[in-house]
Amino acid sequence: MSTFALGRSPSITSAVGAISRLPTLLRDHERTEAVLVIFDAALASAGIVSRVMDTLSRADIHGRALMLPAGEPNESIIRAMLDPLLAEPPQAIVCIGGGSVMDAGKLIACLCHGGEDISAYRLAARALPTRQALLICVPTTAGTGAEATTTSVIAQDDGIKNWFWHDGLKPDLVVLDPELTVGLPAQFTAETGMDALVHAIEAATNANATDANNMFALRAVSLVESNLLRAVQNGADLEARSGMQEAALLAGLAIDNAGTAVAHNIGHALGSLAQVRHGRAVTIGMCATMDWCMEDHETVYDGVAAAMNVETHLLSRAFGQLAVRAGVSLTLDAALTPDALCAQMMQPENMAMARSNRRPIREEDFLRLARYTLDLTAPPLAAAV
Numbered sequence: 001m002s003t004f005a006l007g008r009s010p011s012i013t014s015a016v017g018a019i020s021r022l023p024t025l026l027r028d029h030e031r032t033e034a035v036l037v038i039f040d041a042a043l044a045s046a047g048i049v050s051r052v053m054d055t056l057s058r059a060d061i062h063g064r065a066l067m068l069p070a071g072e073p074n075e076s077i078i079r080a081m082l083d084p085l086l087a088e089p090p091q092a093i094v095c096i097g098g099g100s101v102m103d104a105g106k107l108i109a110c111l112c113h114g115g116e117d118i119s120a121y122r123l124a125a126r127a128l129p130t131r132q133a134l135l136i137c138v139p140t141t142a143g144t145g146a147e148a149t150t151t152s153v154i155a156q157d158d159g160i161k162n163w164f165w166h167d168g169l170k171p172d173l174v175v176l177d178p179e180l181t182v183g184l185p186a187q188f189t190a191e192t193g194m195d196a197l198v199h200a201i202e203a204a205t206n207a208n209a210t211d212a213n214n215m216f217a218l219r220a221v222s223l224v225e226s227n228l229l230r231a232v233q234n235g236a237d238l239e240a241r242s243g244m245q246e247a248a249l250l251a252g253l254a255i256d257n258a259g260t261a262v263a264h265n266i267g268h269a270l271g272s273l274a275q276v277r278h279g280r281a282v283t284i285g286m287c288a289t290m291d292w293c294m295e296d297h298e299t300v301y302d303g304v305a306a307a308m309n310v311e312t313h314l315l316s317r318a319f320g321q322l323a324v325r326a327g328v329s330l331t332l333d334a335a336l337t338p339d340a341l342c343a344q345m346m347q348p349e350n351m352a353m354a355r356s357n358r359r360p361i362r363e364e365d366f367l368r369l370a371r372y373t374l375d376l377t378a379p380p381l382a383a384a385v
Contacts, residue, residue, distance in 0.1 A: 004210035004211075004212045004213065005257070006212055006213060006257055007150065007170070007253075007256050007257055008170070009148065009253055010137075010147070010148060010170060010171045010172060010173055010174045011172065011173045011174070012173075012174045012176065012249065013025065013173070013174070013175050013176070014175075014176035014177075014242070014245070014246070015176075015177065016177065016178055016179055016238055016242070017177060017179060018175050018176060018177040019051075019052065019055070019138060019175060019177045019179075019180060020055060021175070022052065022055060022056065022094065022136070022138075022175065023055060023056060023058075023059030023061050025136065025173055025175070026056075026061055026092060026134075026136075027059075027061075029092070029134050029172075029173075031091040031092035031134045032060070032061050032062065032091075033062050033091055034062060034064075034088065034089075034090045034091045034092075035056065035061055035062060035063040035064070035090060035091065035092045035093075035094065036063075036064055036066055036085070036090035036092070036093045036094070036133075037052060037053065037056070037063050037064065037065050037066065037093075037094045037096060038066050038067075038068060038081075038093065038094070038095050038096070038097070038101055038104065038105040038108070039052075039065060039066070039067055039068065039096050039097055039101065040067075040068055040096070040097030040098060040100070040101045040140065041067040041068060041069060041070055042070065042097075043096065043097060043140065044067070046183050048096070048140070048180060049065060049067075052096060053065055064090075066081060068081070068097065068100065068101050068104055068105075071100075072100050072155060072275075073100050073103065073104040073154055073155070074154065074155040074156065074157050074159075075118050075119060075154060075155070075156055075157055076157050077104070078104060078107055078108065078111075078118050078154060079117070079118065081104070081108055082108055082111055082112060082118075085108070085112040086112065086113075086114065089112045089113045089132070089133065090112065090133050091133060091134065092133055092134040092135075092136065093105055093108065093109045093112070093133050093134070093135055093136070094136045094137075094138065095135075095136070095137045095138065095171075096138040096140060096180075097138075097139075097140050097141075098139065098140060098141040098143075098144065098192070099139075099141065099143070099144030099146045099153075099192075099278070102137050102139065102144070102146035102147055102152075102171075103144075103146050103152040103153055103154060104152070104154065105135075105137070106135065106137075106146070106152050106169045106171070107128075107152045107154060107164060107169070109131050109133045109135045109168070109169075110128040110129055110130075110131045110166060110168045110169060111128070111129065112133060113129060113132050113133075114129065115128065115129040118154070119156075121164055121166075122156075122162040122163075122164065122349075123162060123163055123164075123165075123348065123349060124163075124164070124165040124166070127166060128164065128166040128168055128169070129168075130168060131168035131169075134172055134173075135168075135171045135172050135173075136171060136172065136173040136174070136175065137171040137173075137174050137175075138174075138175045138176075138177070138180065139174075139176070139180075139181075139245065139248065139249075140180045140181055140184065141181060141184055141188065141189075141192040141248075142181055142189070142192055142193060142196060142231075142241070142244035142245045142247065142248040143191070143192025143193055143194070143195035143196045143244075143248050143279055144192065144195060144196075144248065144252070144278070145196060145199055145248050145249060145251050145252020145253070145255060145256075146252065147171055147174045147248075147249060147252060148170070148171075148174065148249050148250075148252030148253045148256060149169070149170060149252050149253075149255065149256040150165060150166060150167050150168075150169050150170045150256055151163055151164065151165050151169060151256070152164045152169055153268075155272075159272055159275065160272050160347075160349070161268055161271055161272050161349065162349050163349060163352075170256070174249065176242070176245045176246070176249065178238045178241035178242040178245055179238065179241075181241045181244070181245065182235055182236055182238070182241065183235070184235065185235075186232045186233075186235065186327060187327060188279075189228075189231050189232050189235065189244075190228070190232050190279075190323075190326035190327045190328050191277055191278075191279030191280050191283070191328055192248070192279050193224060193227075193228040193231065193232070193244055193247075193248075193279075193326065194224075194228070194279050194280075194282075194283040194322075194323055194326065194328050195248075195278060195279035195282055195283070196220060196224055196244070196247050196248040196251045197220075197221060197224040197228070197247075197251070197319075197322075198260075198263050198264070198267075198282045198283060198285075198286050199217075199220070199248075199251035199252065199254065199255045199260065200216075200217045200218070200220035200221045200224070200247070200250070200251040200254055200304075201217075201221060201263075201286065201304050201319075202255070202258075202259075202260040202261040202263060202264065202286075202356075203216075203217040203251065203254035203255045203257070203258040203259070203260070204217035204218055204221070204254070204258075204303060204304055205261070205293070205297075205300050205301055205304060205358055206258060206259060206260065206261040206356045206357060206358050207261075207355075207356050207357065207358050208257075208258040208259050208356055209258050209300075209358075210257075210258070213254055213257045213258050214254075214303060216250045216251070216253045216254040216257075217250070217251065217254035217258070218303050218304065218306075218307045219247075219250050219307075220246075220247045220248075220250040220251040220254060221247075221304055221307035221308060222307040222308075223243045223244070223246055223247035223250070224244070224247045225307065225308045225309065225322075226243060227239075227240040227241075227243035227244050227247065228240075228244060228322070228326055229322075229325060229326060231243075231244050232326050232327060258356075259352070259353065259356040260353050260356065261293070261353060261354075261356050261357040261358070262285065262289050262293065262353065262354055262357045262361060262369065263282050263283075263285035263286035263288075263289060263290075264282055264285065264353045265285070265345050265350045265351075265353040265354045265357075266281070266282070266284070266285030266288065266289065266341075266345060266369065266370075266373055267281035267282030267283075267284070267285045268281070268349070268350050268353070269341055269344035269345045269347075269350055270284065270285070270332075270336075270341070270373075272344055272347075273334070273336060273340060273341065273344050274332060274333070274334035274336060275334075276332065276334075279328070280328055280329060280330075283323050283328050283330070284330055284332075284373060284376065284377060285373065286319060287316075287319065287320045287323065287330060287376055288369065288372045288373040288375075288376045288377075289369055289372060289373070290315070290316040290319060291316045292359070292368075292369065292372065293357065293358065293359050294312075294315070294316065295359065296359070297358050297359055298312055298313070299312070300358055301315055305318075308322075330376060330377060331377050331378075332374070332377040336374060337374075338367055338370040338371045338374055339367070339370075341370040341373060341374060342366045342367045342369075342370040345366050345369070345370060346363075346366055354366075
């Protein structure tokens with residue numbers, strides 16, 4: 001007999017052109033008078049902002065557009081976006097964009113009716129206010145899985161990334177429309193897709209993994225294996241784009257139930273120290289540590305290997321080769337020392353991920369894994385993976 005718990009899933013609408021159903025979803029939930037739509041600013045040039053807002057207007061939905069500034073959001077940006085909302089909070093918040101937009105919008109949805117400063121909720125130091133606004137996420141990338149999780153990751157103003165946990169951060173509704181991802185450049189398609197794969201692998205193999213949750217995780221692995229290179233090589237392949245959206249969402253559900261592990265520990269440390277984009281950072285972390293994690297735990301990875309159509313002892317190499325074939329760079333531009341990376345890996349905001357690792361990470365292992373990571377990212381080795 002096994003013991004497990006699975007969290008709720010948002011209600012999911014998935015189809016080519018599904019964004020056109022947004023007014024119906026809002027009407028079904030009786031939220032038509034004060035709808036805030038938070039966009040990635042880059043979507044304006046793609047015509048998505050005007051398309052969505054015109055669709056709402058024609059349906060007599062009273063919507064207001066708010067653009068998230070370019071780059072990864074920090075707490076100051078969240079404060080600035082929240083300030084005008086506190087006097088007249090929205091009935092519904094729709095987040096349209098990548099992981100940054102969804103992470104920011106999810107927190108804004110919890111804080112727009114009041115509460116303490118955002119910094120008070122870092123690492124769940126205190127519970128976020130109960131969300132009152134309907135929350136809808138519409139991802140335009142396929143990787144972070146933020147549309148399916150009870151977490152947000154937002155940087156402090158000094159660049160250090162923090163986690164926020166609360167059930168209210170999980171959206172009520174998710175709209176998956178592969179057409180919205182068609183304009184995503186190949187590089188970002190690759191990096192976000194590898195992020196989904198790392199999510200799925202870690203959820204399926206860490207200390208919290210369960211057979212029940214692996215239904216989500218291993219299906220996500222299989223979908224990435226089948227669709228990532230197709231989506232990178234032909235951005236207009238709607239079938240591949242749809243497969244990657246499904247993979248990202250399922251991997252998001254998987255990590256919401258089981259968490260991640262050391263690849264994410266390293267990835268968040270690299271993001272904080274060197275502003276490495278998340279998908280590339282966790283891919284580096286996985287390439288650097290998978291062999292070490294598999295020592296004496298190889299059978300745990302059998303399901304992942306089967307989903308990737310390789311033998312288990314070849315899994316680590318297959319993962320690295322997929323990353324390189326997709327075009328994800330494993331080199332680092334920043335000059336980091338093993339001691340600096342090790343110290344960041346051991347910071348409180350990153351330790352929960354390390355503690356979830358299937359192979360226990362002792363204190364002396366952190367420096368070893370930091371060295372593995374920086375050795376891997378030296379140009380001659382990274383090119384040879």
